[in-house]
Structure formats: structure tokens, C-alpha cells
Amino acid sequence: MTEETNNTHLERTKIKKFLFRKEYKLSDKKFEIRNSLLTDLFENPHISTVYHLFAAILVGLIVNTIAHDLLTTGNAKLGFQLILLSFNKIYIAIPIWFLECFFTYLCYKCFILWAKQRISLCVNANFNYIKIMDYTLFCCVPLYYGLAFKVSSYLTTTFQLPPASSAIVIFEMVRMLMKTHSFIRENAPKVLNYKPNDEDPLELPEFSRFFYFFFAPTLIYRDEYPRTTHIRWNYVFKKLGESICVVLNMCYVIERLIRPTFNTFGERTFTVKEMILCICNMSFAGMLLKLLMFYFILHSWSNLFAEITRFGDRKFYSDWWISTSYGEYFRTWNILVGDWLFTYIYRDTYQFIVPGNKTMAKVVVFVISAVVHEWLMCYMLGFFLPLMFFFFLFLSGPASFVKVPKYNIFNVLFWYFLAFGSGAMVCVYTMEFYARVNRPVENDTFKDFFVPRMFNYITY
Template sequence: MATPSKDNRAHHRNKAASSSPPGSNNEPKGPEGDRAELAADDLIQWKRHIEQVKAELLEQIQGVLGDLLDKAIKESVRSYSSHSRVLPDRVANAAKTNRDHRMEDGKVFMARRSVLDELFEINHIRTIYHMFIAALMVFIISTLAVDYIDQGRLVLEFDLLFYAFGKLPTVLWAWLIMFSYTLAGPYHALTLWGGLYHSSSVPGVLSLGVTLLLGALQACVLGVFPIYVVVRYQLPPASRFIIILEQIRFLMKSYSFIRENVPVIINHKPQKGEAPKFPTFSSYLYFLFCPTLIYRESYPRNPYIRWNYVAVTFAKILGCLFYAYFVLVRLCIPALMNESIQPFSTRTLVLALFHATLPGMLILLLAFFAFLHCWLNAFAEMLRFADRMFYKDWWNSTSFANYYRTWNVVVHDWLYYYGYRDFLWLSRRRFRTAAMLSVFIVSAMVHEYVFTLCFGFFYPVMFCLFAVFGVVFNFTMNDKRKSPVWNIIMWTCLFIGQGVQVCLYCQEWHAQIHCPRTGKSFWELVIPRSWSCN
């Protein structure tokens, strides 16, 4: 639609000015007045033009949407009429088949970005991120100032950081052994069993033999060997975390690989001279590095790698590492060391707990951002892995049930598909509560196993928080809670829980150093030293 020309608008203005009475507002106002009136007239005409274009577009869109809805209604009516003619027994059989196969449906991967990557495009959210960076700068400046006042020098010392990541060569060769076995063992065991399964006269005996052999290898290489390395070489805490977490990751990856491919091979209908289709070695190798614990032959991939994104993401991981170091050195250790010097009492325990609340919450947020966002996104970018849903908006949760589902989607998917749903399938969907409790117990035991080996002492704080309080909160603060008040309650519980963990683990670490064990009896190993250390 064309707008009126400037000559026509000027002609109408001159005509109106000539017909207006003397002294009215339409008298000529000079060149500047004419230009101002022309600009105002252009703006009015342009607004009218935009409104007309808007009306036309809305009419066109409404027409297209009406056609689409009419088509959808006709197709749904046709589909309903065709299905309504199905015999009742066929309907019942189809419903039963759907119920039987519903448990076999797995996770669907799709190209999507991480939540924080989308949120950081909003200026308000990015400002909160900048506030955390500013807090890191304050930590660095305060540390330099205190060192200069106390010791007269401007040097940042990272002795605790170097100690925590000590003996990295031992970590490297132990990791290479675990990775080499995980790459070769499960894959060749699957291809060996799959090649003989349909031609064997005793497939059950063959399956049992291969299962026992693979189980023994898994127990030796991915079970006993990492524990032996951690204990024999007395690795420091961060190095222990690397070994133990990689041990669990390789166990979960290899189980997913076997679990996804065994039903395919068993259900394969072999033709004459046709061998079952095995997963390719390259897809298994890619799976061992891609940031997911659910095996697929292929995943949605991005067209290219953004190397600048990878570099910035690894820089963020390094920043989070130094951030956590300053939180421990400036906030956590001084407060808890002062409290541990005093005689043990309820007052000192409560003060230590609330002194550790803020550092504990900061460490939780740093661990989430460094690992679940930065580390997984960095590897996803290098491998062009397109599904970046490693977590969801857990911070908006109004229930602990939703928090457990959205905090760590990678691990939750594995527990859901291979723990919860397989338990329901084996029990024919009769014990939902037992399935949920079993997942909680397994998760609690694994968390306690990690902390026990990494810290070098048994103190079941994590197990109690998961297996007791986690179960209670999961059933009491369920998905029916929608009020924002429950979000405040959830955050309050997280603050207190993190304070409990940091407080008790730091006190036990301090007690293990100053009150070493005098013997190696069972009770001395399982009773925390902080209960009796003075």
C-alpha cells in the first residue's frame, strides 16, 4: 500500500492555510515551522500506514490458521471414524501392546541449548553473573591486602590447590588403564556374544558365561583397581575425586552400552547368511566422551565447532576453581578452625554450622556451574553434540521432587531409565514406591562411597541426607506444591543442608589430622574422630 506523496500533502496544507481566518494557528510560520509540520505529518501518515499493514497481516495469518485448523479437524474426524470401526478385541490388544512397549521407549535426543546459555543473553541475568565475577575480584583483592599487611608482600599462594591436585601422573596412567579396558572389554564381549547367540544350541549357557566373565572383568578393572590406586598411592582429595568419578562414569557408560544393545541382538530375526547388526566401534568411542550416559548409535550434531566458545568455557572452569579455593581459604577454613579450637558443645556446633552455610552454598553453585554447565558444554561443543539439556531450571523448583529431576539431568536419565523403569518392568509396574526408594538408596550409597574414598574417612553425612531427608522431602514436598513460598522453603533447606555437609566434613578432616587413629579396629574406622577428639 503506497503512502500519500509529499506534493499532495503540501497542496492540502496550502489550501487549508489560505482558507483559514487571519490570526488562526494555520498562518505561515516560516521554513522551520513548515519542516516541523512536515515531520509531524509524515509520522502520522507512517503510523496509519503501519496500522493498515498490521491489519492486513493479521487477516492473512488468521486465514492461514483457519485453514490449518480446518484441515486438522477433518483429519482427526477421519482418523476417529476409521478407528471407531476397529473390533473391540483388536482395540484391547492394541492397548495392551502399547502398555507393554511403553517401558521400552527411551530418551529422545534433540538439538537444544543449555538453559544458562539462553539466560545469559538477557542483560539482567548477565548482570547477576557479573556480580559473581566482581565477588571473585573482591576475594583476590582482600587476600592480597591481608598478605601485604601481615607479611609485607603481594603474592597469591595456592598451596592448598597444589596439594589437592597432587600426584597427577599417577591419576593419568590409572585413568588410561580404566579407559582402555572400558573401550575394549564391553565392546568385544558384546560382539563375541552377539555373533554366537543365534547360532548356539545353548544360548542361555552362553549368555551366563559371557555375563560372568564380563562381570569379573568389570569388578577387577573398574571395581577394585581404582580403590587400590587411591589407597596404595595415598592420592590427595581432588585427585581421588578424578579417579573415583571416572570409575563411576565408566561403569555407567559400559552398562548403558550393554543394556541398549542386548535386547536388539536378542530380538533380531536372523535370515540365511545374515549376521546381526552390531554397533560400530566409532559410535561407542564417541559415546565414551560425549556428555550423556544413554547410548545411541547416533546423536544430533551441530554443523561446526565454536573454538572461541570452548576456550571461554574452559577459562570459566579455571575461574570457578580459583573461586572455590578463595571461598575455602577466606570464608570456610578460618571460621571452622576457630570453632574447632573451642571445647565441643551444642553452641559451637550450631555456630560452626551457620558459619559454613554461605561457603557451602557458594561451593554448590560453583560446582554446578563449573561441571554441569561449563565442563559438559565444553565437551559437547568439541564433539558437536547438539543436545545441551544437562540440567533444567532447578532454581525455580517448588518441590524437592522437581529439584531432583532437574538438578542433574544426565545422571537422572540414567537412574530413571535403567533403575526406576527397569524395576517397574521387572515388577510389572506394581511397586512404584519401592522403585523410587531403591533409586534413592542406590544414589545415597554411591554418593557416600565417593565421599568416603575421596576424604579418606567414613562419615555418613551424605548418606543420611540422601536416604533419610531426601526421601522425606521427596514425598512431603512433592509436585503438588506450586506456591512461591515452597521455593523459599526449598532454598532454605538447601542452605542448611550445604552448611551441615561443609561443617561436619571439615570438622572430621581436622579431627583426623590432630587425633589420628591408634588402631585399625572396625569400630575405630566407622566411628567419626570428631566425636571424641579434644
């Protein structure tokens, strides 16, 4: 009777554990062949008018720039001076990018070496060495992540790379780290759960799969993806042309709408009243830059690489423009990064670190996002000004927890606050940038990197 009771208790315990795990298990990313939302929407001639509107804005900015250059300097530079300044020292950024690619390749080779050695030790039942190898992997991976951030920060500051060249180094480094983490996170459990008596042998990913994943527009690793049948080269050149035009459009926005307002900051002081007016006036320019950046990264550039790699799932974003809350906006704005954060930060936190606590998992996601975004801005612009961190952690983050009804008025408010926030960030970051450009310090110290200078040129 006692033995039967113990067996019953054991069965109930197993059932409880199973239910507990099932309750906290979240869904995996599913890939399928589908177009980007704007690709489908632009098939409608009424919606494609928005596309034509931005093309008209580009033409208008070009005409404005030509007229300004001819009337003020006598030469039409077409705004290319800003591009040349931003991409200065590109000859340094490109070798650094290749170096980052090489170390990403080394990560793949090291993981495969670890996996093969561990499988061999499993066959020989050498469990002590298995533990040593496992601990080595779990220690080396975060150490590599930290070193990658440190080295890329050091290189951008040492070579004093301008914003665009710095962006190539640090944004690509983050992309490669996210892909590396995904590759390890998806394949390590297969190796850890491998048993020598398994009927199906464990197949480690070949380099061709990792190489495809490296260039495919996704941050979630899979051995196979849904792919299109062929490459449409006319579509490739169209997206390449779009990407170039959008970059030019962003440069024209900066050249004509932002730079004239702040290029003398530091040489002269701004009053608090002027600063407030600048923030209000920059809402349009900030929102325009945000939309152009969205279209460039998440539509044109991502679809360009999707077509070249025949990557089928092109849902890089959703209909974020109809959002009424920041929570909805963050879920639909950038699905590429959102899927990665959900899969490897939110889900792992929710299932393993604080089981069942969705609020804490969401807070962890926002903290990591805030830190990384601020780090990107910091080393792209060359100074520390934690405005992005503040917006993420103390404004947008808490706002995302608020549930808002799907009324039109809330969509209007969402757009207003998005534009105002974009304008505020453009204003503050640009003021700090020109304060450092127009008033450089002869003996720049480590402390100067973290101490804002813009407040020295704001009067009350």
C-alpha cells in the same frame, strides 16, 4: 465350537499381555539440538547480571586472599597452596585414569566378541552354548562393576591420594561404569533378539561410535546423536576459562570462608554451641560451593566437551532454581545423571522387577544414589562418615515424595533448606577431615577408616 472358544481365549490373553506391557512402558530419552538453559538466559542482560555477580565475588575473594596473605605472611600465594595440596600426587591419578580407560575399552571389545560369537551360534542353532554365553555375560557384568569399585577404592587408599586427585580416580570410574552399562544395556537386547532369518542384518556398533560416546557429555548410548555443524573454538576457550575461574573460585571459598573456621579442629575442642553456630554460619559457604560446583560440572565443563564433540543436545539441567519441592529439584538439577537413573534403574525396576510399582522403583533409585554418593564422598575424603547417605535416604528421599504447591513461599523454604543442608554437610565433613589431619593415628587400621574422630573433640 471348543476350538473356536480356545482361539478366542488365546487372542484375549495376547491382548491382555500386550496391554499390560504397554501400560508399564515408559518413554525413551529423546535427543535434539538445544542450548543449555543458562546459555539462553544469559542472552538477557538482566539475567547476565548474575554471571557478573559471581565474577565480582571471585575478584573480591582474590583481593581478600592477597590482603590476608600479605598481612599475615608477607607473601601473596593467591590461594594456590590449597590447589597444590588437593592435586598432590596427580602423577599417580593420571596413570590410574588411563588404566580405567583401558579396561573400559576392554569391556567394549569383550561385548563385541560375545555378540559376534552369539550371532554365529544362532546361525548354527547351537542353543546350549548360547545359554552358556548369555549366563556368562550376565554374571561377568556385575562382577566387573564390583571389581571396579573395589580396585578404585583400594588404589585411592593405598596411594593416599588427596581429595582432588581421588576425585579424578573415583568420579571418572563411576562415569565410565555408567557409560559401559548404557552401552551394554542398549545393545544387548538387539543381540538377544537377533534371529538368523531376519531380513536386516544386525550391525554391531563400531569402535568409533563407542569412542565418541565415551567423550560425549551424555550417559545414554545411541548409535547417532544430533550434532552441530562445526566447532566454535572461541566458545571452547571461553568455557575452558570459565572452568578454571570457577575452580579457583571454589578454592577461594574454601580458603577464606571454610578453612579458617576449622583448620584448628582437633588441636582444640569445639563445644556443641560452637558446632551449631558453625553449621548456621556455613550455610552461605556451602550454598556458594554447591552453586559453583553446579556451574562448573553441568554448565561450563559439559558445554566445553559438547562443543568439542559437536554434541547438539545440551540440556544438562533444567530450571531447578524455581523448585518448590525436592522431587522437582531432583528431576531438574542434574539431567545427565537423572536420565541415566531413570532409564536404567527406575524404568527397568518399574517394568521388570516390580511391574507397575512406581514407589518401589523410586525407592530403589534413591537407595542406589545414596550408596554411590556416600561411596564417592568416602573415598574422596579418605574416611567413612555416612552423612550424605543419611541426607539422601532419610531426608531428601522422603521429602521428594511430598507434593508442594507452586507458591513463592515454598521456593524460599526450598532454598533455605538447601543452603542449611549444604552448610551442615560442609561443616561436619570438614570437622572430620581436620580431626584426622591434625590428630593422625600412627598405626592406622581398617577400623579407623570407619570410626569418626570428630566426636573426640566436641565437648558439651
